[in-house]
Amino acid sequence: MPEPVVSVRALTVRFGGLVAVKGVSFDVAPGEIFGVIGPNGAGKTTLFSCLAGAQRPTSGSIHLRGESLDGLAVWAVAHRGLVRTHQIVRPFREMTVADNVAIGARFGRGRRRGADEKGRVRDILARTGLGARAGSLAGTLTLGELKRLEIARALATEPDVLCLDEIMGGLNPAEINAAMVLVRELRDSGLTILLIEHHVHAVVGVSDRILVLNFGEKIAEGRPEEVLRDPAVVAAYFGDAPEEAAL
Amino acid sequence: MQQALDVVVNSFLAAGLYATMAYGLAVIYGVMRIINLAHAGIMMLGAYTTFTLFTHFSIDPFLSIVVVVPLFFAGGVALYRTVVRRLPRSGSTPSMESLLLLFGVWLVLQNLAYVLWSGDTQSILTSYTLKSVSLLGVRVGVPSLGVFGMSALSLLVLEFVLHRTYLGKAIRAVTQNRDAALLSGVDADRISAVAFGVGTAFAGLAGTLLSTLFAFTPDFGRSFLLKAFCIIVLGGLESVTGVAAGAFVLALLENVTAAYTAVPTSLQDALSFTLLVVTLVVLPQGLPGLFRLVHVRRRG
Amino acid sequence: MTSKRALEAAGMLAVAGALYFAPSFLERGTLNDLWSVALAVVLASSWNLLGGFAGQVSIGYSAFLGIGAYTTVLLALSGTPPVLTLPLGALLAGGFSVIIGYPTFRLRGPYFTIATIGVGEAVRVVASSLSFAGGASGLRMPAGSYDFESNFRSMTLLAVALVWIALAISRSAFGSALSAVRQDIDAAEALGVNSTRLKVTVHALSAALVGLAGGLFAINFQYVSPGSVFDFRLSLTIVLMPIVGGVGTVAGPVLGAILFGWLQLKLLSIPALLSSSLLIYGALLIAVMLFEPKGLLGLVRRLWARRLRRFYIDA
Numbered sequence: 028m029p030e031p032v033v034s035v036r037a038l039t040v041r042f043g044g045l046v047a048v049k050g051v052s053f054d055v056a057p058g059e060i061f062g063v064i065g066p067n068g069a070g071k072t073t074l075f076s077c078l079a080g081a082q083r084p085t086s087g088s089i090h091l092r093g094e095s096l097d098g099l100a101v102w103a104v105a106h107r108g109l110v111r112t113h114q115i116v117r118p119f120r121e122m123t124v125a126d127n128v129a130i131g132a133r134f135g136r137g138r139r140r141g142a143d144e145k146g147r148v149r150d151i152l153a154r155t156g157l158g159a160r161a162g163s164l165a166g167t168l169t170l171g172e173l174k175r176l177e178i179a180r181a182l183a184t185e186p187d188v189l190c191l192d193e194i195m196g197g198l199n200p201a202e203i204n205a206a207m208v209l210v211r212e213l214r215d216s217g218l219t220i221l222l223i224e225h226h227v228h229a230v231v232g233v234s235d236r237i238l239v240l241n242f243g244e245k246i247a248e249g250r251p252e253e254v255l256r257d258p259a260v261v262a263a264y265f266g267d268a269p270e271e272a273a274l
Numbered sequence: 275m276q277q278a279l280d281v282v283v284n285s286f287l288a289a290g291l292y293a294t295m296a297y298g299l300a301v302i303y304g305v306m307r308i309i310n311l312a313h314a315g316i317m318m319l320g321a322y323t324t325f326t327l328f329t330h331f332s333i334d335p336f337l338s339i340v341v342v343v344p345l346f347f348a349g350g351v352a353l354y355r356t357v358v359r360r361l362p363r364s365g366s367t368p369s370m371e372s373l374l375l376l377f378g379v380w381l382v383l384q385n386l387a388y389v390l391w392s393g394d395t396q397s398i399l400t401s402y403t404l405k406s407v408s409l410l411g412v413r414v415g416v417p418s419l420g421v422f423g424m425s426a427l428s429l430l431v432l433e434f435v436l437h438r439t440y441l442g443k444a445i446r447a448v449t450q451n452r453d454a455a456l457l458s459g460v461d462a463d464r465i466s467a468v469a470f471g472v473g474t475a476f477a478g479l480a481g482t483l484l485s486t487l488f489a490f491t492p493d494f495g496r497s498f499l500l501k502a503f504c505i506i507v508l509g510g511l512e513s514v515t516g517v518a519a520g521a522f523v524l525a526l527l528e529n530v531t532a533a534y535t536a537v538p539t540s541l542q543d544a545l546s547f548t549l550l551v552v553t554l555v556v557l558p559q560g561l562p563g564l565f566r567l568v569h570v571r572r573r574g
Numbered sequence: 575m576t577s578k579r580a581l582e583a584a585g586m587l588a589v590a591g592a593l594y595f596a597p598s599f600l601e602r603g604t605l606n607d608l609w610s611v612a613l614a615v616v617l618a619s620s621w622n623l624l625g626g627f628a629g630q631v632s633i634g635y636s637a638f639l640g641i642g643a644y645t646t647v648l649l650a651l652s653g654t655p656p657v658l659t660l661p662l663g664a665l666l667a668g669g670f671s672v673i674i675g676y677p678t679f680r681l682r683g684p685y686f687t688i689a690t691i692g693v694g695e696a697v698r699v700v701a702s703s704l705s706f707a708g709g710a711s712g713l714r715m716p717a718g719s720y721d722f723e724s725n726f727r728s729m730t731l732l733a734v735a736l737v738w739i740a741l742a743i744s745r746s747a748f749g750s751a752l753s754a755v756r757q758d759i760d761a762a763e764a765l766g767v768n769s770t771r772l773k774v775t776v777h778a779l780s781a782a783l784v785g786l787a788g789g790l791f792a793i794n795f796q797y798v799s800p801g802s803v804f805d806f807r808l809s810l811t812i813v814l815m816p817i818v819g820g821v822g823t824v825a826g827p828v829l830g831a832i833l834f835g836w837l838q839l840k841l842l843s844i845p846a847l848l849s850s851s852l853l854i855y856g857a858l859l860i861a862v863m864l865f866e867p868k869g870l871l872g873l874v875r876r877l878w879a880r881r882l883r884r885f886y887i888d889a
Contacts (some may be wrong), residue, residue, distance in 0.1 A: 081760070081764070100768070100770075101760075102764075102766045102767055105764060110766075119753070119754050119758060120757065122750075122754070122757075129750065130750060130762065131766070133747050133750070134751060134767045134768075140747070180765055309684050360864055361863070361864070370631055370683065370684060372863075373684050374631075374817065374859055374863050375863040377810070377856075378855075378857065378859030378860035379860065380856070381852045381853070381855055382853050382856035382860070384852050385851075385852035388849060389850075496806065497695070500691065500695065503688050503692075538703060541699060541700065543699050544696040547695055547696040550688070551689045551692055551693065554685055555678070
């Protein structure tokens with residue numbers, strides 16, 4: 028692998044007696060689409076929270092382009108070029124769609140102002156298909172539109188690494204396909220993408236490599252086809268009888 | 275040595291009262307995530323009610339508790355049903371609307387007191403108010419002993435109710451995990467009403483006890499309110515023992531600074547406020563959080 | 575400049591001009607009333623920058639008024655001219671807000687509010703025991719330092735300036751960040767907004783403006799005491815005005831200030847009502863929280879929208 032853009036070593040997160048993430052290590056290559064899957068409660072969102080700086084790991088390290096993210100506040104991590112979207116969307120409901128995206132453009136790494144900022148916002152709205160809704164209040168959007176708004180805002184900060192947390196949750200099949208296309212386009216424009224997804228076939232369809240978590244531990248990592256055939260992964264999803272997993 | 279004993283005994287006595295004061299606030303916050311700023315006004319009302327019972331009907335303040343507690347419980351439930359229940363619920367996060375609304379209630383209560391009892395400072399003087407006895411070689415006032423006794427009793431009753439009755443268990447359940455409790459069939463509205471009633475009753479009781487020790491005006495209660503906040507932040511919401519522990523820490527701090535430093539009593543309020551802010555910032559989970567941290571670290 | 579902006583600018587200049595020349599036309603009693611309303615506008619609008627725009631409710635603002643007032647008096651007593659004492663008072667108030675801001679802004683929502691109540695009370699208690707500050711009985715301004723007209727002009731000009739500041743902020747990138755932080759602080763931080771620095775900055779600006787008003791206050795009354803400037807009920811009134819008027823808007827605090835100014839005057843003139851002032855304030859607060867959290871302005875807008883809708887449906 029070329030110099031990894033994201034490098035996680037022995038990441039552990041403990042909440043009192045509960046271990047949410049246990050000794051997870053992995054690397055993400057630049058320009059990769061890196062999927063993270065696992066049953067509910069496996070620690071995926073906690074992992075993303077650590078990457079973004081919203082959760083302090085109990086131990087372990089995270090490096091972005093070789094620089095440690097240890098102890099950085101959430102906004103500082105965003106300024107270094109790593110942003111995340113939220114599993115449960117968090118729009119600024121009292122602002123318009125354009126203003127929502129503008130927050131990312133103004134205060135993210137790009138720190139755009141004036142006409143520059145307006146142009147960037149317009150661009151991003153077009154790319155995420157929200158151009159028509161630019162002037163609408165975020166509180167009036169459908170779920171699919173809100174998910175796209177999450178991505179649009181994160182994009183506006185001009186990140187190198189984008190962490191997408193279940194952007195396909197609650198979407199219909201057409202919307203899911205559109206999302207997969209968007210993810211590929213984003214990667215093609217130069218971003219590295221990490222994504223958590225429950226729709227296994229969608230993740231498999233779009234990812235270069237996949238990480239599988241179960242009970243906070245890494246149980247597999249590699250190309251989608253290899254990972255899905257791994258008995259440990261099958262056991263995690265379907266129980267101990269591999270014959271039942273007639274894939 | 276004698277001074278140290280003095281400090282410890284006085285801290286114990288004060289802690290009992292403080293715990294009673296704090297618990298009223300804790301139960302309402304625990305069950306409904308509402309910060310009841312009217313708590314100060316209710317304590318004040320408790321003091322004045324006791325005063326009226328004493329001056330007009332010659333009922334001893336400690337005996338008046340029998341009247342005050344049920345009366346204030348009913349009042350609390352009524353207040354919940356008429357006003358608090360109508361607030362938009364913001365789920366499990368504490369809301370500003372409830373804070374400000376109960377602030378408004380506090381103002382109304384103060385005005386009520388001014389109208390009914392005038393703004394003059396009042397106090398209750400019984401036959402035993404000025405008497406004192408010797409406890410472990412320390413001189414303590416008789417009212418202080420009575421107050422401690424009543425506080426301890428009320429907290430014991432509370433502990434019993436919380437652990438042995440359905441209502442008590444429901445209250446603890448909602449405090450720990452509201453959603454799970456609701457899913458298990460707990461009637462949120464009824465529990466909230468009861469919790470508000472209990473909180474108000476405790477505030478009234480605290481007011482009665484305070485009236486035996488201090489003089490009071492309608493403005494009374496603010497510094498006690500802040501002490502109560504300090505205590506529930508220190509002691510956490512999870513148990514009566516937590517509140518008692520927080521109360522003891524505060525009382526000890528006050529008595530130690532009074533005895534060993536030159537800090538004048540007027541600045542002692544500033545002390546409890548500083549402790550409050552420091553605790554909120556450094557130990558957001560209070561002492562129980564600290565205990566948990568130490569415990570986990572030891573397990574390795 | 576759009577026509578709306580031009581109209582606004584013209585309007586503010588007109589008001590400022592009228593107020594500037596008011597001392598020549600109006601009698602002293604009316605001028606005093608106007609001064610009080612101007613003070614209320616300054617306090618309400620300043621508070622609203624932190625409490626309304628950024629959503630951080632502080633019930634300890636009397637501390638800043640008091641710091642500004644006391645600084646002015648103390649410096650005046652040592653011979654410093656008002657042109658210096660006023661900015662220094664503002665600076666000290668702002669500085670103090672930064673010192674308490676960093677620890678208290680780590681708290682969210684109501685916890686922050688409780689901490690501010692504690693700080694406000696602590697400041698009052700400390701001020702009452704400082705002997706060089708006159709203790710509980712307060713301090714008098716040195717003789718001969720008083721000119722009502724210039725004080726009137728300063729206060730009213732400050733009020734107009736505050737409206738302009740609030741407008742400017744509400745339309746700026748800074749203002750959009752405040753709004754984002756108010757609506758969802760975690761989401762804002764995830765997009766790169768340094769929420770702590772933002773809160774501390776707006777708090778400092780807000781506190782400095784209140785401190786400035788405090789200095790003018792001290793000069794106007796020629797006397798300060800812990801009871802007059804560090805009063806908890808003052809902190810409360812400072813919160814009530816923008817909330818009743820319409821928190822988070824520019825016009826809301828002004829409306830609230832005018833309403834309270836009017837209320838105060840009415841209450842003072844009818845002795846029977848004076849004893850009910852707490853009841854009235856409390857009832858207002860309860861009513862607003864229960865029925866119209868967006869305050870008077872919100873109510874007006876709602877009724878206006880309803881009337882428009884009915885108009886369009888009937889027509």
